[in-house]
Amino acid sequence: QGVGRPSVYHAVVVIFLEFFAWGLLTTPMLTVLHETFSHHTFLMNGLIQGVKGFLSFFSAPLIGALSDAWGRKYFLLLTVFFTCAPIPLMRISPWWYFALISISGIFSVTFSVIFAYVADVTQEHERISAYGLVSATFAASLVTSPAIGAYLSDSYGDKLVILIATLVAVVDICFILLAVPESLPEKMRPASWAALVSWEQADPFASLKKVRKDSTVLPICITVFLSYLPEAGQYSSFFLYLRQIIGFGSASIAAFIAVVGILSIVAQVSFILFSVLLHSTNSLLLSL
Structure with a gap:
């Protein structure tokens, strides 16, 4: 099933459509967040994102282990569906919208499954460039979508933006269902769907114990953790800060995101x- 052989380009389209849909909602989401929690906007934003991240931490090893056993396509479909499920509820019921965003953290691990998909379809020497392409595509989706969403919101209202974002998410789900071929080789899959996944594979703390014992992986994990720790907090609240504290309008926020997206692509x-010309350690130090 699917169109052609599994490739990095299938993964790129999935990532682009998912984050393009959410990028369209940048302006409406800031508005709904402030209207729903007018007195505790930053606190509730932090709680929503915190619960989502907490649930993702516990679910990611299980979804990874299941995708190793049953294939990537099913779990791409699952993660994209549940990540985008809250979108239609943004104006229908804001409380349910924010509740679903929090709960969707259980399945909001699209990047993990995408990177596994890319690893399946590339040779080891190709993976750096493939992962870079996926990350650049994520940034590219944010270059135009917030600006488009802000323009449509100002001109036609939030309901049209939410409708378009919902349609983009539906297109993404249909693309996975109809066009994305399974990347996990047949010989690596179990004989039946009843194949069990051990608790050790699903336990996030067991994964941390394994990392602690690996002298090669441990420094990399610490580096990634310390790198993403401030970045995650900034990403979750910075656009709200621009709107509520600095007073940026929708167009200014969209322009800011576009500049950041372009710089990220570059x-x-x-x-x-650099990774081709320099040693991987030097590339890592330079990027940090």
Whole structure:
């Protein structure tokens, strides 16, 4: 099933459509968040994102283990569906919208499944450039979508933006269902769907114990953790800060995101080239 052989380009389309849909909602989401929690906007934003991240931490090893056993396509479908499920509820019922965003953290691990998909379809020497392409595509989806969403919101209202974002999410789900071929080789899949996944594979703390014992992986994990720790907090609240504290309008926020997205694309492409010319450790130090 699917169109053609599994490739990095299938993964790129999935990532682009998912984050393009959410990028369209940048302006409406900030508005709904402030209207729903007018006195505790930053606190509730932090709680919603925190619960989502907490649930993702516990579910990611299980979904990864299941995708190793049953294939990537099913779990791409699952993660994209549940990640985008809250979108139609943004204006229908904001409380349910924010509740579903929090709960969707159980399945909001699309990047993990995408990177596994890319690893299946590439050779080891190709993976740096493939992962860079996926990351650059994520940034590219944010270059135009917030600006488009802000323009449509100002001109036609939030309901049209939410409708378009919902349709983009539906297109993404249909693309996975109809066009994305399974990347996990047949010989690596179990004989039946009843194949069990051990608790050790699903336990996030067991994974941390394994990492602690690996002298190669441990420094990498610590580096990634310390790198993403401030970045995650900034990403979850910065656009709200621009709107509520600094007073940026929708167009200014969209322009800011576009500039950051363009710089991110340039950085991803540049470091792909640097990784070829320089040692991987030097590339990592330069990127940090």
